């Protein structure tokens with residue numbers, strides 16, 4: 001963690017088996033004598049790395065966590081946001097990016113998860129202060145391609161894969177960064193906002209590959 005903070009200035013520390021953004025910590029090194037971390041809505045500051053490490057070790061205990069380089073997410077009305085990209089096997093057995101949705105963090109939190117007080121919004125709206133129309137069209141196409149590329153790559157290791165939900169951070173240079181890939185993505189977030197045809201297609205594909213039916217045992 002010390003090396004990564006020296007290199008990147010900010011890191012995310014996340015439970016190995018996390019959900020809903022619970023337990024996710026954001027830690028920063030502002031100078032050689034200013035360190036901080038935030039968990040939930042509370043920020044803790046320290047004058048040494050060692051002081052912070054002791055405090056973190058009490059929070060983390062013996063559980064397994066991973067440390068990731070932190071990405072400074074783009075903001076919309078002073079709230080951070082990231083993007084969920086839904087990629088599914090279509091009935092022609094090809095990977096298709098079927099939905100893209102934006103997630104705006106609760107103003108005092110460091111995660112964007114809907115179940116942690118985040119708000120779902122259209123990516124077009126969230127990106128509008130950061131892009132021109134043609135830049136956005138290119139950006140959106142890039143996300144769709146990234147989605148299918150990641151699915152094809154993962155399928156090499158997970159041959160039964162039918163759907164993934166990718167959490168993507170975007171930095172000021174509009175570069176997308178993969179934060180995590182979920183193998184059981186929630187399709188219903190796409191019912192909450194936007195075009196109802198998008199949700200209908202996502203649902204139709206889910207039904208087609210049997211997401212909602214219990215797997216029958218083969219004898």
Ligand SMILES: Nc1ncnc2c1ncn2[C@@H]1O[C@H](COP(=O)(O)OP(=O)(O)OP(=O)(O)O)[C@@H](O)[C@H]1O
Pocket residue numbers: 011012014017018019020021022024068069070071072073082110111112113167169179180182
């Ligand atoms: N490296 C990072 N840089 C910036 N923000 C991050 C980073 N990692 C996570 N976040 C923020 O925290 C949120 C939650 O992190 P993540 O998606 O990795 O865990 P999770 O949603 O709790 O896990 P899971 O989806 O496996 O249940 C992300 O959606 C994003 O807003």
Ligand SMILES: [Mg+2]
Pocket residue numbers: 021113167180
């Ligand atoms: Mg997530």
